[in-house]
Amino acid sequence: MNIIIKKLLGVWYKPIQNYIFKIIGVISPKTLVSIQYKRGFKHALNWQDPKDINEKINWLKFNSNTEIWTKLTDKYLVREHIAKMGFADMLVKLYGKWEKPEDIDWHALPKKFIMKTNNGSGEVFICNDKSTININEWTARFKKMLSVKFGDSMGEPHYNKIPPCIIAEELLDIKKQPIATSSLIDYKIWSFNGKPAYIWACYNRTSTSVEVGVYDLDWNFHPEYSISTPHYKLAKTTMPRPKSLDTMLKVASVLSKGFPEVRVDLYEVxxxxxxxxxxxxxxxxxxxxYTPDFLKILGDLTIITEKV
Incomplete structure (x- = not known):
């Protein structure tokens, strides 16, 4: 039946499908998650007894108090939390924050900077030379981004509660990293109630792909835990151990305390x-x-109860 509908609608199939999913996401985010999960993984999400990390993340979305998620997911407000936890020296320098793109003080910004919304996911605008950017174009793009309710697309209601704004920060020097890469190296530390467990390293990021690899706490490479996709390409070589890894793990331990699971994303420059x-x-x-085995490993590390 689905094939027939696709043929009948032709090029309109995808836009109509996305519109329907958007409506479902607004009316019932949990229903949207159930539909998308079944489509993606070819089996129903086990809401009653979640097992792997994907099921447990989705269970936590709708069965736990996610009020603190809203504040700590906010890329602007989280800075206050990080400072209170004693890690102010790890914050990237902030140049400014604005509710509307029309209010951005372009003249006050340095030659180089990065700019992003506080409620987006991965959309970062990099400016290497302020004199070359089209301000009208940037203003229009940010205006569009601020109008989008990011939480509707994948059933993440806590994102929709973030008061949207734009922030500009220092552009960190990618040349001062352990390897040559086209982007900052993300050290994404999977942590479970104060216990870091694995590091997912992402680098050579472009608009279409990124190289990735899973490492354990002793910095052993585990390619067997990854599934290479057109976007997430499994790295073919092992990255050097970051010099500040011990510090990173201590920070991840502190920041993840009290949460069944959270990924603490850090850089090293x-x-x-x-x-x-x-x-x-x-x-x-x-x-x-990730492979089913690794998803289960992460799921086993995520301890949840109905009183979360």
């Missing part, structure tokens, strides 16, 4: 660790770039 963000719903709970 010139041997110094920097805070990136806290991610409570990795890939929205649809991590399809």
């Amino acid at each position: 010139d041997n110094k660790p920097y805070f990136g963000e806290l991610t409570f719903t990795s890939a929205g709970g649809f991590n399809d770039f």
Whole structure:
């Protein structure tokens, strides 16, 4: 039946499907998750007895108190939390924050910077030379981004509660990293109630792909835990152990305390660790770039109860 509908609608099939999913996401985010999960993994999500990390992330979305997620997922407000936890020196320098793109003080910004919304996911605008950017184009793009309710697309209601804004930060030097890469190296530390367990390293990021690899706490490479996809390409070589890994793990331990699971995303530039963000719903709970075995390993580390 679905094939017949596709043929009848032709090029309109995908837009109509996305519109329907958007409506479902607004009316019932949990229903949207159930539908998308079944489509993606070819089996129903086990809401009653979740097992792997994807099921448990989605269970936590709708069965736990996610009020703190909203604040700590906010890329602007989380800075206050990081400072209170004693890691102010790990914050990337902030140049400004604005509710509307029309209010951005372009003249006050330095030659180089990065700019992003506080409620987005991965959309970062990099400016290497302010004199070359089209301000009208950037303003229009940010206006569009601020109008989007990011939480509707993958059933993440906590994102929709974030008061949207735009922030500009220092552009960290990618040349001062352990390897040559086209982007910052993300050290995404999977952590469980104060216990870091694995590091997912992402680098050579482009608009269409990123190289990735899973490492344990002793920095052993585990390619057997990854599924290479057109976007998430399994790295063919092992990365050097970051100089500040011990510090990173201590930070991840502190920041993840009290949460069944959270990904603590950090950088290292010139041997110094920097805070990136806290991610409570990795890939929205649809991590399809890990093997079933690894998804189960992460799930077993996520201890949840009905009183979470």
